[in-house]
Structures are given as C-alpha cells and as structure tokens.
Amino acid sequence: MSSLAMSLTHGLLALMHTTTSLPTDRSITSTYRRPRASRKLGEHHWPRNMNCAQPELGCAEQVHLALGGPGEMIVSWTTLNDLLPSTVKWWGATESEERAHNASGEATAYSQLVFLDPELIDPGMGMPGADEKELLAMQDTTSWAFDPFDPGQKGSSYHEATEVQMGLGEYKNPQEIYNSPLIHTTVLTNLSAGETYRYRVSGDGRDFSFTMPPAAGIAFPYTIGLTADLGQTLVSDANVATLRQRMGEAQPFAGFVLLSGDLAYADGYFSRWDSFGRMIEKLAAEVPLMTTGGNHEIGTAEAWLSYNSRYVMPFRASGSASNLWWSMEAGPVHVIALCSYAATHANSLQYRWLVRDLKRVDRSRTPWLIVMFHAPWYNSNSGHVGESELMRRDMETLLYEHGVDIILCGHVHAYERTHPVYKGCVNDCGPVYLNLGDGGNREGAYIPWRMSPPAWTAFRESSFGVGMLTLHNETHAFYNWTRSACEGANEPGHMNFNASCETIVDGELDNSKFSTVASDVVWLVRPLRRVPAACAARSCEAPPWSPSPSPSPSPSPLQSRRPESAADTAARFSTTIVLLAAGFGVFIGLSIAQLAPIVVRAASNLCSTSAHSEASKLAPSFKKSDEAHFEANDL
Template sequence: MAAPSPLPRFLILLLAVTSSAFAAAAATGAPVVGEDYVRPPPARCHRKALLSLFPWSKKEESAASSDPQQVHISLAGEKHMRITWVTNDNSVPSVVDYGTKESTYTMKSQGESTSYSYLLYSSGKIHHVVIGPLEDNTIYYYRCGGQGPEFQFKTPPSQFPLSLAVVGDLGQTSWTTSTLNHIKQCEHDMLLLPGDLSYADYMQHLWDSFGTLVEPLASNRPWMVTEGNHEKEHIPFFESGFQSYNARWKMPYEESGSRSNLYYSFEVAGAHIIMLGSYTDYDDSSDQYAWLKADLAKVDRKRTPWLIVLLHVPWYNSNWAHQGEGDSMMASMEPLLYAAHVDMVIAGHVHAYERAERVYNSRPDPCGAVHITIGDGGNREGLARRYRNPKPAWSVFREASFGHGELKIVNSTHAHWTWHRNDDEEPVRTDDVWINSLAGSGCIQEGSRDRESRKILMSP
C-alpha cells in the first residue's frame, strides 16, 4: 500500500491540535478567581537570562552539528546516571567521558542511540549513555560524544537531608523561564516532574526547543519525569502515542521491573519514589496495577522511610478544571497506596496549586497520603482560576498561580514542604508545612491493621 500523502497527514495534525486547544480552553473555564489572591501582570524573563546563570552550559550559537544539544540527566539504577543528548550529525558516537576534576576525564562509557519520525518531522540522533558506578554527593564533569562543551552535575546524597524540586505542566513561556530561574536559586538534589513537559502537542520541533530551554538545569541535576496528556501525541492510523517522550526521556523503568517507560520507581537517599502513568492502563487487570502492587510489597520502610508517589491527573482536586478525571484511577489504586502507607501523592494537570491534608476515601484520615496538585509550572494554556465552593474538608490551601514546590526531607520522620509563587524576581514562599512520615507514626505497626494491609499487597 502506498504511503499516505503529506496533505491528509497535515489535515489530521491540524484537527488534532485544534481539538487539543478547544479541550484545554473548556477545561480551564472562565477567568474567575477562586481565592482572594489576584495575580499581577507577568514580568518578562527570557531564555538568554537563564543561560547566563549557567556558564558551564553555554554554547556558541554557531555550534557544530556534532556538538551535543538538549543535554539532560536522570537516575539509572543504584549509583548510575543516564546522560541523554541529541546531535544533528549521525556519525557522532554515543560515548561519555567523565571524571571528578574539571577537563580531566578518567572514565568512559558507551551507550545506545535512537531516532524517530513523526509525520514530516525526523529527529536528530538521540543518545542515551549510562555512566557509573558513581560516588554519592559528588560533582562530576562530563563531555558528550567525544567533543563539544564540558558539563557538570552533582550526584544525590546517600542519606538525609534530601532536597527535591517539584514542578508540573512546565511548557515554554516566559513564566516557564521565570519558574526555572526560581528553581535554580534553590538548593536541590534532583527535580521531579509529574507530566506535561514541552507542550509540543504534535509540533515536534517544540520538543527540541524545550530540550534547549531546560538544558542548563537538566544537565546539572537529575530530572525524573512521568508522562501527561500532552505527551500522548497519538494520531489514529498515523502515529502511535508517546513516541517523542519515550525516545527523548528514557527513565529507569527496566531497573524497577516495569515493562513500560510510562511508570517506574527509584530510590534516592531514604526515599522510595514511584512515578505512575495516568495515560496507560491502571485497572486491577493491568500490567501497571500488577507492577505497582509488587513494587509496594517490596518497600522496606526501615531502609526507605519515605514513600512518595507522582502521577499526572490528581485524585483530590477542588478546582473546576479536570474535575473527576482521576476518579477511576483512584478507585483502582488508592487502596494499594493506603495499604502501603504512602506519605505523599503529587500530581499536575490542573493549572493551579492545591494542598490537601492526609486523606483517604475522600475523607480526612491520619493514615492517608498528603495530596498536592502542582500543575502550575508555566504552561501556555493559562491558569485554572475557578474553584469549587465551599472548600472540601480535606483541602487546606489552594491558589491559582504559577510556581514550584520544594520538598526537603530532613530525616526519617520529618520533611519540610514549601510552595513558591512565581510573581517576582525572587520566588515568594506562599505555602509552608512540616510533614511527618507515616513510618514514624502509629499507622505502621505490628498489629491486625498492618497485617491486613500486607495481605492486600501480597494477595494474587
């Protein structure tokens, strides 16, 4: 059968993008402020200003096609890091030279490469190289492909304290750049992103510009991400979903026993962190459900007293935007998280911030998880300003504003969560709370309740 002509593909692309735009507008709703805070007009902040903060990541505008582009790093199993970058020159080898002294490379690793085509777009050569074993809490200098500029990163610590930056629904606006500037100002060991990265929405060149935009931060600290609806990019009969996301943002799913890059887990210092997929099957007969159950059953709270879950669609949401979209996933998986005594569930999708107290089965519960919605990184679709009133009993703080979160896990029992509004040159700390781990509470104890919980996780 002959390949479809470019014109029908273009029309399908136009229809897909238009549908996405209308859906986003409908979900956001009218610009009615749900809380007292009224957001001022935005200040301009540009990519060049961000790059000036990272001299080790600056590249000449006329960089050679063989030089690395869109460099980012992610954890790849215990004491290993995955280095990912793109080149326009297919002859560049997938190798990384690295060491602990500037411009001195004593180690070398070779990896793999991939590429993909999407409608009329063809990607560059996407390199993935795993390096290690690495020392904890150590600065490494590295070079991609045997040439080009030198980059550096710092490995996470092996014990507390652990500092995590959290941002969702990032996009590529002036607010995105401001958010990234604010994250740069905070000391963090890694960044967690619960979906909606580039907002490319079928226009593949926007994946390239997003990779360039985040490179200064993402090449310097590991970024651990999961997919959102804007990563799907599925066009029936023409393009399968998640092609660009899976090719560009490879996560350590195989190391965690998962069969899909759309959900996985990893451990850092004393935290076990699970990244779930809101846009792949999650009912009790799915691979993801079976994997989650097995993963939770293996968690040792003496070794990793903190148990944190990230996913894209929130389960507890008092905003009118995306109301109820997480209900079916919550009905399937919330009992598993409750049985495992998950401490926090962090989501995106709704373009506003909200923090709930510990909750389970739609009611406040001291043994439930703290739920946080943080889909306010700076996306182009704007803020979701309409909240449902009266506020639900479980909702503690909510605000329609762009921003980012910071989670500092101080020790095995205490963590400090802050959310920073993105209005000024300096981030404004607007929500601030100490969270106690369930590992140090009466919720986890040798008794009938805990035995029943283990039965849920260990049952066939």
C-alpha cells in the first residue's frame, strides 16, 4: 500500500475508533438521580389512521408484513368493526388494479387483565405511557360498584383508588380488562420471486407495496435491517425511520428487518401494543418485519398472548409447532429464530425441531446462515449477565457444528459485536454475535461495561442505533451499525440526539472506550469451505463469564489469517478502496455514512466476481458434509 493510502487508512481508523479520557474507577455509581420525565416533551402518540375505505365501518390500521413460506407474504392489520372482512386486494405493481386478486384470511380478538409496571408512569427514558390520573380513574369503582337493588350496599368490586396499585389488575373490575381490536391475518400466495406488488387491506383507503425476495442463491447484494428492544420512544421512532430509509435505498435487493425480541414494551398495559403497531406501520407495511419473542412478550402478564396474536411468523411453513421458533429462506440467507424462554434441552420440542431444520439447510442455495434469539450468550455488559447460560450449553455446539455465520440477540440495552467465538474462545469457525438491544426503549441504556473486556468482544457502546447487513456474495458481507442517540442527563426525556453524544445514566458515563464513536463498520468475511473441526481457539476466556486480561491487538485488516484465496485478494483490495475513498471523503467533509453506500457497491463487485470464480473452482471437491468457518476483518 502506498504511503498516502497508509496515511488515509490510519486517519480513518483513528476517526472511527476515537476514545475519550474516562475516570479510572468506573465501579462507583453517582448519587445523582434523574428527574422524572414530563408528558410535556412534545413526544407524539402515533395517530390512528383516518383514511377509511368505508368511514361508517371505521378504519384499518397497524398494517404489517411478514414473509411466509415460499411465494407467500403474511399481512396483518386491525379494525374495530367485525363487519369488515379479513380480505386483502393485491396486484402486480406493473398491472392495473382491475386485474387484482382477493385473498381471505381469519381474525381473532382477546381480552386480558392489565398489569401496571412502574416504568409506565416513570420511565427511565422518554415520555410516560400513562399518567397517574388516568390509572386512578381506571382502578376506582366508587361510581358503580353497588348492589343495584340495595343502593346502600357496596359491591365486592368497590374500591376507592387514592394511590395507583402496581401489578396485576383485579378481575372484579371490568375497567382493568383490556379488549383488543379485531386482529386480521391473511396470507398472500403464489407470489413471484423478486416481483413488486401493491395491496390494500379491508377497511383501509391507503395502498401499500412490497417486493418479494429474489430466488434463493442468486441475490447479491442483499440487504437486511437489524434491531431489537425497540419500544416506542422518540429514539425508537428515529430508528424505525432510519430502517425504513436504509431499506428503501438498498439496491438491488432489499430483504427484510430482523427484530430480535422485545417489541412494544407494553408490559401488560396492552393498549401500547396498538400504539406500537401504529408506530411501526410506516416500516412494516412495506418491508417484512421478522421477529422473535423476548422477555417483554412473556413477562408482566403478557404470556405471549398479544405477541402471538399480532405477529404471526412462518412457523407452520417451517415445520414448527410454535410461533416462537421458526425458519425461512429468503434470497441467499437461511434465517432461524429461536426462543430464549422455552425449553432448549436435547429432548425439548424446540431443540428437536432445530436439529431437523439445520439438516435441511442447503448452503449451495442459501450460503449464509443467521440465527436470532433474545437473550445473548456473549455479553460483556453488567446487565443480564449469564441469563441464557443453560441455552448456550444446550445449543452452542449444535450451531457451531452447522457453521452458523451470525447470531443476533438483544435484551442488553447496549450495542456489542464480538469476534467469531465458540465456548468462550475466539475461534475463526465460530459465529459473530451482534447484540442489538439498543433499539431505544423506555428503560434506557445499560452501563457499566465489565472493566476488563473479554478477549472475544470487538466493539461495545451503551447508546442507541440500528444495524444494516449487506451480503455481497457467498463469502463477504458488509456490516454497518450507526448510532442514532445516547441517553442523556439533562436533555428532555433523557434522549440526546447530538451527533457527538455520549451516554450518561444517573451521573455515570459509558465506560466503553468506544463511547463517543458514532458507527461500527466492518467487513465480515468467511471462506467457501467450512471445516469447524479443523479450527483451533486463538484466544480464550475460561470460565466464560470470568474477567480476562485485555486481548492482544487484532491482526491488521489487510493481514490474512489463512492462505489467501482469490476471494481474500478481492476482499483485501476492496477494503483498501473503501479506506482510501472514505479517507478522501473525510478530507473533503463527507461522512462515512454518506460514503459507504457508494464505495461499498463498487468494491463488492470485485469481491463478487472473485468469490464466484473461486466457488466454481472448488465446487467439484465439496461434499455436503463440508462445513465452513467465519472470519471478521475489522476496518
């Protein structure tokens, strides 16, 4: 590399991995307490749809998509009137509406006792979901709880509410029972790969559109949006808007968004599922939203009811008995969703299904294998440490032996990316873990991080943002996490949208060395041939959750860790292009986020050509039993 290229490279690396001077003892927590959030922050409730097909019957709303089986799209929405059928009118984007098809589905509704969580009226971040006055009115029964034939006799439901009672509501008080709207689910079938369609649900005066995934094995570049622990604050809304924009800009193939659990943060106040549906509609009505359940879908009296009723995944099409674990093929990727809050041992329904599904994966059709579940196995934050240890012990080896490339999680309200890791050791054959619990929910950010970073952690920051993953060919993926906001001390709702922000919680700063870095940009590279049994651990932390010394410096991104192939040469050359272009862009005042879509597309063409050439050479020597390893080269 020329001296100019080296100079630009070093300058870019310094820009991307800026560190700040922090207090040496970060174990001391300040006595500072955040003031309570105000309802006067200007944070809007997401309005109901007022564009009705038949105003006298009310409007449809909360429209969202999910991919079904091959050639299928699942459409869900809600109405308040049961006279509106569960029908969807759809037609090809290049066709006239006169040629439209009609698909029919089914509808359901439910009622459930509310549960009041303290975060509802006193959130760590954002605006309260309710105020004490309306909750007291809901719990007070003094206006009606009397014997109708003996007006002086108080009924068993009588309660004079002077203080909000948290927890599960009283079944004797109908005012504490939530009644859902009618939830419609209709599956569109016989859709063509790569085609764009328009559609309209019953009760709605609006039209939406979506594009089906391309046929498996030929779709590059292919872009996937990533998030988790979303909630419904202004930060959540900003992240949804970013995902919508980035997915709309992705070319040539925009796939879907993966949300690794904890959607609405309704936490038993079930009307918040409706407001979440309105917030997410601007994204999910046109981009399929693929989800798995988290603790906020099972806890605080949720018990999966709202989640399973509203967010139907393709579990039947993938041979699963439960909406909580499923799989699908889309373009060049096979996605598996697992449940952190169901049995995972070898004799469990979930484990046995996973074994069957992994055996069905055809890496010649879907070279990328991504798994998502909620609670992370690898987490160097102080929050939720080791909660999923039993699941890790049950399933880690199985996923490793099948060459899983990337594992997506949430739960911890921060962002962390690992090196390829297996059983606590950095291992080139292990998956890269992306912990994306930074969606922006009302509980705020988690700090501190463990003082001595484990050897397997590559990047960590307690702020909020979204990830974008673009699969460029069978071996190369470009990953970009971008920060949207930090938790602040004095900002309205404790939400700091300043580009140079740094998270502070109760007077304590984020103690990550990356706390002021606004993006994490990396090429994820894996060879075509996968042989996990041949991999050895490069650095280890044992036992998995104990402190470890600081890891050795990472190899240069241009230094090969194995014999260089044609694909590696292309990756090395394309990385140099990205660094040179980005360095020049910084010099003329452009941001990395502005430059990345331009330079990556050009560089990826080189990668794609070489990787396909290598695949052609190696394919005759492959056996179905051959496995692959994963490698991440940090920019």
